[in-house]
Amino acid sequence: MSFLVEENAAKRRFEILVDDALGGFAAYTLRGETLVFTHTEVDDRFQGQGVGAALVRGALDQVRARGGRVVAQCPFVASFIERHPEYADLVVDEP
Template identity: 70%
Template sequence: MGYLVTDEPARRRFEILVDDALAGFTTYEPRGEVLVFTHTEVDPRFQDQGVGSALIRATLDQIRDRGGRIVVHCPFVAAFVDRHPEYRPLTTTP
């Protein structure tokens, strides 16, 4: 299963494509250099296959690579960061 994660600023979300099909997304509100993550959704056809985790990992890697920071209001993103402490330095308070 090949996937691609891209930032779609006009939609205020990162999307994950699995074999060219939209499999999920995580939405954000930009606040200057900080992105406030509010919601994550995975298409039911792709649930329980690690797509959500792949989406968040690639999203956070892209944000880290560009020197960004995040505020987490989405429970899925919060749980991911709790399980992967290497991403905690990206978080900040609103």
């Protein structure tokens, strides 16, 4: 199984392709340069296969690469960051 995470800026979400099929997405809103992750969804076909974690990891890696910051309103994204503290430096507190 191969994963590819790409940003779909027009839809304000990161999408994960699983063997060329849309496997899920992590939606966000923008607050200046900060991405506020609001919802993550993984297709039922791919539940329990690490797709959600790969999606969030890929999204956060892309945010880091461009020097961005995140707010983890989405419980899945927040839980991922708690389990992977190497991403904690990307998080900003909500105003």
